Amino acid sequence: MRVSVVGAGLGGLALAQGLRGAGIEAAVFERDPGIVARFQGYRLVLNPIGFRAVRDCLPTRWHPLLDEIVTEASTEQLVLDPRLNEIGRLGAGRTGIVVDRQVLRHLLLTGLTVHTDAALTGYEVRADGTVEARFARREPAVADLLVGADGVTSAVRGVLSPRTAPTDTGVRFVIGRTPLTEEFAGLSKAYGSKITGDGVSLLLGAMRFRTPPRQAAERLAPEVTLPDIGDYVRWAMILPPNSSPGDPSAQDAALSRMDGWHPELRALIERADPDSSTLLSIRVVKPGGRWAPGPVTLLGDAIHATSPTGGNGASTALRDADLLRHCLIEAEQGRRDLLGAVDEYERQMFEYGAEAVRSSLEKLPAFAPGAKLP
Known part of the structure; x- marks a missing residue:
């Protein structure tokens, strides 16, 4: 089988x-x-x-390294005002596994064949059932299965399911990262909480490594090269x-809304790495009707892009990967045919993917009242 x-x-x-x-x-x-044309190094929970899905997709020999580069998350999820006074609670504390996206991505890239500068322009299902x-x-590539894992603006989805399109919620957000130094020790209670004021919400999350990722890889899996970050x-x-925002930079877009805020909060934005700060829009993709069965399918944000306020987008995409892996292994072993394997994957994925989008949108108004909800 070729995929x-x-x-x-x-x-x-x-x-x-x-x-x-x-x-x-x-x-x-x-x-x-x-591979590193765009910065993709933010903290994920x-x-x-x-x-469990990403762990199961990785070789068992890398499991010790994976465990070393992640930490457990447990936060109270307070609501704070711009001077860091507690004014409420978001609900039960959030738990999960904290990982840096850039570090995890480099681990996942190890040993794979990745063709860059390969913008899809279309595909065709051939008479023999291949794609x-x-x-x-x-040059074109022929396989038994084509998987569109190409994000919110998926070119594969544009052909396979053109009526399934992103919805812009109208909400914009600025995201960035700042080295965690002693200067910001006083912000510890704000990590995992929502700071609200002047019509905006500021969310902070600390990324702390047990061992610097590059050192962890050198010790536990020398064939893996991870980024040297702190x-x-x-x-x-x-x-x-x-x-x-008409500001010249993402940092300025944030700082322009922080007059009178706690000086450590302003300093956090001022000390951010400008190359890793950007302004983004919140768009969602809701799974619609099923397309005709065939050797083409979708995965992750290409079919169920969630609002980041749900905190479930990466987890749902990894769940897709593990489920599709299981189904395709069954086909490879002759326990079901390929189209039956893809159908089983899609049946389950549509159900939990739609729920992931719904759940993320349910949480959005708490951070952005007036958002356009599809």
């Missing part, structure tokens, strides 16, 4: 790793001109299902719906 995976995000890479471990040929095609994927600047604070400011 073409379009998109080198966490879900697509986890699937490719899981298939590789089962002896199934998997090639990854990424539209970016290089995986739920138990998502962490020919076409790209703008490389502890940091991931911050995200959710702006009022339909606001149009």
